[in-house]
Amino acid sequence: MTPTPDHSFDIHPPLADRWSPRAYSHTHVLTKDDLGPCFEAARWSASSGNSQPWSFALGLRGDDTFAAILGSLAEGNAVWAQHASALVANIAQLTTAEGKSQSHAVYDLGQSVAHFSVQATVEGLVVHQMGGFDADQLGAALQLDPSHAVISVMTVGVIGDPAELPEKLREREALPRMRKPLSDVVTHGVRY
Numbered sequence: 001m002t003p004t005p006d007h008s009f010d011i012h013p014p015l016a017d018r019w020s021p022r023a024y025s026h027t028h029v030l031t032k033d034d035l036g037p038c039f040e041a042a043r044w045s046a047s048s049g050n051s052q053p054w055s056f057a058l059g060l061r062g063d064d065t066f067a068a069i070l071g072s073l074a075e076g077n078a079v080w081a082q083h084a085s086a087l088v089a090n091i092a093q094l095t096t097a098e099g100k101s102q103s104h105a106v107y108d109l110g111q112s113v114a115h116f117s118v119q120a121t122v123e124g125l126v127v128h129q130m131g132g133f134d135a136d137q138l139g140a141a142l143q144l145d146p147s148h149a150v151i152s153v154m155t156v157g158v159i160g161d162p163a164e165l166p167e168k169l170r171e172r173e174a175l176p177r178m179r180k181p182l183s184d185v186v187t188h189g190v191r192y
């Protein structure tokens with residue numbers, strides 16, 4: 001059951017429904033076609049100067065890319081992420097071919113991943129982004145050019161049975177989702 005957060009204002013259902021679970025169905029299978037709309041949504045994100053500094057490595061459970069991403073995860077993430085239908089590495093191009101720094105690349109990638117995660121919610125999928133992984137190890141495994149870096153990784157799949165999670169994670173799965181009040185978010189100018 002998705003722990004329901006409080007909302008000061010109603011928001012679009014896919015935004016309200018998005019959350020980051022750890023209990024994934026280990027029998028659910030995704031294909032690249034299933035994920036096409038999610039990557040298409042990521043592709044149509046805004047970016048600085050339309051630089052589109054994002055790219056993705058998609059691993060479907062059982063393939064080599066999935067194994068490479070899984071192998072780079074911190075233990076606390078691998079324990080649940082291994083059951084997801086897909087693992088994705090989110091890659092930013094930090095410098096141009098001419099060696100110029102793309103200072104907004106990480107911001108742009110994050111926005112693109114946000115598009116992905118909202119479209120995934122529309123598709124009935126769940127996404128859990130992670131920073132707990134070895135970026136150097138994964139970059140090497142993916143043979144990334146030094147101009148590129150893996151900034152985050154994410155699981156994609158459908159909800160599984162939380163009872164199958166280790167006890168600590170099972171408890172965390174049921175915790176209410178919390179946010180700062182809107183009054184602490186819009187901090188200057190007109191306030192809430």
Ligand SMILES: Cc1cc2nc3c(=O)[nH]c(=O)nc-3n(C[C@H](O)[C@H](O)[C@H](O)COP(=O)(O)O)c2cc1C
Pocket residue numbers: 018019020021077128129130131132133152177
């Ligand atoms: C950049 C980034 C890194 C994250 N790293 C981890 C992680 O390593 N492990 C984990 O379990 N969750 C991770 N999360 C998930 C956050 O904990 C989660 O998004 C946050 O608690 C809000 O919950 P919600 O996504 O369900 O709204 C990460 C999220 C982001 C955006």
